[in-house]
Every structure is written in C-alpha cells, then in structure tokens.
Amino acid sequence: MKSSRTVSHLRRLGTTCLVLAIASALAHLAGLLVVIGTNVLPFWTISGILLIAYLTLLVVAYLAARGSTVPPVARSVLVFRTISISALCLLCLSGAFNDFGASYRVLDPPAANGCRAVVREVSFLFAGSGEVYSAWPFGIASRTGSWTADDGYKPVAHGSYTLNWHGNEGVLHLVGDHDPVWPALQTVRCGLV
Structure with a gap:
C-alpha cells in the first residue's frame, strides 16, 4: 500500500513538472525571458530543467512500481507524455541552437x-x-x-x-x-x- 502511495505521489509530481515545462515552453515561444538581478535565463532552459526532472521522476516511479499492484498508466496518458516530451526536446534543442553564441x-x-x-x-x-x-x-x-x-x-x-x-x-x-x-x-x- 505504501508503495502505491509513493508511486502515485511521484507520478503527480512528475505531471506537475511536465505541465510547468510546457508552460515554460509556451513562455519561450512568446519571446519572454526571466531576469534575476543581473542574470538572464531564457525559458527554454527552464523547460529543459523541468523536462529532466520529469524524466527522472518517471524512472523513479517506474522502478518503485515494479512488483507492486499499482495500476498501469492509461494509454492516452502515455500518448500525451510521448508527444509532450518529443515537442519539449525539439523546443529545447532549437532554443539552445538559436542561443548559441548569444x-x-x-x-x-x-x-x-x-x-x-x-x-x-x-x-x-x-x-x-x-x-x-x-x-x-x-x-x-x-x-x-x-x-x-x-x-x-x-x-x-x-x-x-x-x-x-x-x-x-x-x-x-x-x-x-x-x-x-x-x-x-x-x-x-x-x-x-
């Protein structure tokens, strides 16, 4: 029971990271930047960091769910994740390429x-x-x-x-x-x- 609760929390946290990564990607496409003091951070980097956090949580949740009675993830959720991850990877790569030398x-x-x-x-x-x-x-x-x-x-x-x-x-x-x-x-x- 404890394992299923942990997996559920990891999945929720991962989903939150994915949603925030998508929001950051949209902010990047809108041409926005984050400025903290004298440091500037393009939103594509924030999206990339959140995507890495999401993928890490996804792996940890998968490892925690092995051998337990946690219900599998729905097919529609898997399709959404795949499309989102692919789009975010392309956006982060294009943002990095566009910012090369900037x-x-x-x-x-x-x-x-x-x-x-x-x-x-x-x-x-x-x-x-x-x-x-x-x-x-x-x-x-x-x-x-x-x-x-x-x-x-x-x-x-x-x-x-x-x-x-x-x-x-x-x-x-x-x-x-x-x-x-x-x-x-x-x-x-x-x-x-």
Whole structure:
C-alpha cells in the first residue's frame, strides 16, 4: 500500500513538472525571458530543467512500481507524455541552437519604476543582430525591439550605446562607429498597456 502511495505521489509530481515545462515552453515561444538581478535565463532552459526532472521522476516511479499492484498508466496518458516530451526536446534543442553564441546583458540605469532594459546580442559570420527587452522588477522580460548590424558588430558588448529614461519609457541609442546599426534608436516600454 505504501508503495502505491509513493508511486502515485511521484507520478503527480512528475505531471506537475511536465505541465510547468510546457508552460515554460509556451513562455519561450512568446519571446519572454526571466531576469534575476543581473542574470538572464531564457525559458527554454527552464523547460529543459523541468523536462529532466520529469524524466527522472518517471524512472523513479517506474522502478518503485515494479512488483507492486499499482495500476498501469492509461494509454492516452502515455500518448500525451510521448508527444509532450518529443515537442519539449525539439523546443529545447532549437532554443539552445538559436542561443548559441548569444550574450545577454541587463543595462544600467533602471527606470524610476524599477524596470530594466535587457539586451540579447548575436553575431554570426558577417551579420550581427540584437533584441531589447523590458524587464519588470519581478523578473519577467518581454521583447520591445530588435536591430541588425553589419560585420557581426555587437554595439552593447562594445559599450557603444546610451540609455536614457523618460518616466516609464526608455530610449536605447546604439552607436555604430564604422559598422552601422539599423535602427539605431530602440524604445524600451515599461508602462502598462
């Protein structure tokens, strides 16, 4: 009886991890980031961590259920798990590939309401690009703009930018010395829409 209760708890905890991993994957697809202090964490990494936790709990529950009278998992649940795990694995792999070589930075100063500007920059061959996010003090950042740069230039990494706040709206000016940046002015909106 104790074994069946343990297996039941492990399955519930595993299902919770799977549901949270799916929610994190949806947040990643929506273009959101988690910002903790000056650290930035893309949601695909959170989804991957939760997926690993789910798979670990699944193995432990399977091992605990061997030789006991615990009812098997329904076929529809197995189909849902298989589809979810496959989709999450693809999303995590594509997120890792997309973030290969990307750098994230939380910019100073913050706005008066505590909102921060977060930048993601990528450089590949002769092309550079970036995205700017507005990060609320509670840690969720949403994308507010993007740019491209010539010759793989990363203006924020090179310190070639200014950030000025006017109330809840910031203006990020990206300076491209010999490598132009398009568009050079980015708006960081932190007010409620």
